[in-house]
Amino acid sequence: xxxxxxxxxxxxxxxxxxxxxxxxxxxxxxxxxxxxxxxxxxxxxxxxxxxxxxxxxxxxxxxx
Numbered sequence: 001x002x003x004x005x006x007x008x009x010x011x012x013x014x015x016x017x018x019x020x021x022x023x024x025x026x027x028x029x030x031x032x033x034x035x036x037x038x039x040x041x042x043x044x045x046x047x048x049x050x051x052x053x054x055x056x057x058x059x060x061x062x063x064x
Contacts, residue, residue, distance in 0.1 A: 005056065008028050009028075009053055011023050011024075011025070011033070011053075012024045012036060012050075014048070014049055015050060026054075
């Protein structure tokens, strides 16, 4: 997970067929993500969007 992704954990995800998804935007605050999601749903009413909190994958340390 990049530093930018760590600073912006709230994601807007567009849901696609066959369980695929695209991250549309990343935000620091949930309220910002909600406001942006509302605008997207008005601009593209046929698309399905959801908001998630992305905690990322834990980093595994290599043992030597």
